[in-house]
Amino acid sequence: MHPQDFEKVVSPVSVAHFSQYKLTASLLKQLEDLSFHVYTSQVLEGLNHRPLKGREILLGHECVSIDATGQCVKATAAFLEEGKYMQKNVQCNILVGTDGAGSTVRKLVGIDLRGERNLQNLVSVHFLSRDLGQYLLNERPGMLFFIFNTEAIGVLVAHDLKQGEFVLQIPFYPPQQNLEDFTPKICKKLIFKLIGQELSDIDVIDIKPWVMHAEVAEKFVCNGNRIILAGDAAHRFPPAGGFGQ
Ligand SMILES: Cc1cc2nc3c(=O)[nH]c(=O)nc-3n(C[C@H](O)[C@H](O)[C@H](O)COP(=O)(O)OP(=O)(O)OC[C@H]3O[C@@H](n4cnc5c(N)ncnc54)[C@H](O)[C@@H]3O)c2cc1C
Incomplete structure (x- = not known):
């Protein structure tokens, strides 16, 4: 696109x-x-x-x-x-x-x-970054970004590129990982790893776990x-x- x-x-x-x-x-x-x-x-x-x-x-x-x-x-x-x-x-x-x-x-x-129950545990991270929104709008517009690299995995859902509003879905694996591992600071670091650069205006609003069922x-x-x-x-x-x- x-x-x-x-x-x-x-x-x-x-x-x-x-x-x-x-x-x-x-x-x-x-x-x-x-x-x-x-x-x-x-x-x-x-x-x-x-x-x-x-x-x-x-x-x-x-x-x-x-x-x-x-x-x-x-x-x-x-x-x-x-x-x-x-x-x-x-x-x-x-x-x-x-x-x-x-x-x-x-x-x-x-x-x-x-x-089927308990297909996957995930953490949803709702965050704002106008800088990321502007970058994507100009360079790689889209709604869903499936990101895999050696540092992290996640699905970035763009809710509003102009306002820079996003939800990041990160898979996690209890009991080896806990929800407490996903603090705002750690989530910010994960976001930076996924997008490949640091964002000075990032604001993590909410972090919530959910379980995928079918x-x-x-x-x-x-x-x-x-x-x-x-x-x-x-x-x-x-x-x-x-x-x-
Ligand atoms: C993490 C996640 C991401 C998703 N992303 C997308 C997406 O990008 N696009 C998409 O199309 N779908 C998405 N979905 C699916 C979508 O959210 C649901 O399919 C949709 O919300 C279902 O709508 P609903 O009205 O049936 O139920 P809900 O949205 O769950 O609404 C149910 C309502 O009933 C109320 N309620 C509960 N119990 C009672 C009670 N006893 N009496 C009265 N009211 C009650 C609740 O408070 C709530 O307001 C996602 C789901 C998840 C978990």
Whole structure:
């Protein structure tokens, strides 16, 4: 890929890598544009004691139990109000569990995952460097950089070349290595080894471990098609290539 390739428009829809915090903000904005009301935990007072209307999104609510024995599905959600845990009951015809790979909905209805677990341990390093962004933008633009050299191995994911925002995925091997081995200082050194030069403006924001699994739920619907699993609750794949969902 060359810098001039960015100028070519060959598809009406462009591929983009978005950091989760940008994606979440953009999705919430889209929902509001579609006349949904999104309530954060700060503005929920009063709302929690009346039935839900249509097009209402309540943030900060955790599904803790489900009863699908009657005509409709009854879900209980827990939330914090003035430091106390409260519960709210929600009735619906269909419940869609989109609560991620560790899905409580899936566990509550007793659906197992099948596939391969613990394929690889990795550390995600979220960092900023405008210098690296500018260098890549001018010399080697791209979204994903698979880097192997004698000093280090990693996959560099460019989330925003202009702002210099990146996530580096580094494989690690417990018990020979521990998460504590990946301090901000060590991560900076690894980044310098991978890109072959020191960056004066590097800012490591976050370091988090994760484990790669490849698992699919044994079924996606149950209770007379009234409970449905979607997204990672139904299938979690290795994100290699960044083409996840
Ligand atoms: C390290 C890593 C990198 C990845 N990179 C990419 C990538 O570059 N591109 C890509 O397309 N995909 C990528 N993926 C995959 C992608 O992140 C997931 O496929 C996607 O986030 C799944 O979306 P989801 O909405 O199903 O679940 P999630 O994004 O996990 O969202 C689940 C939501 O449910 C909430 N929740 C959990 N429990 C409850 C409960 N009991 N009640 C109510 N809410 C609950 C959670 O707080 C969360 O907000 C990556 C995954 C990993 C682990």
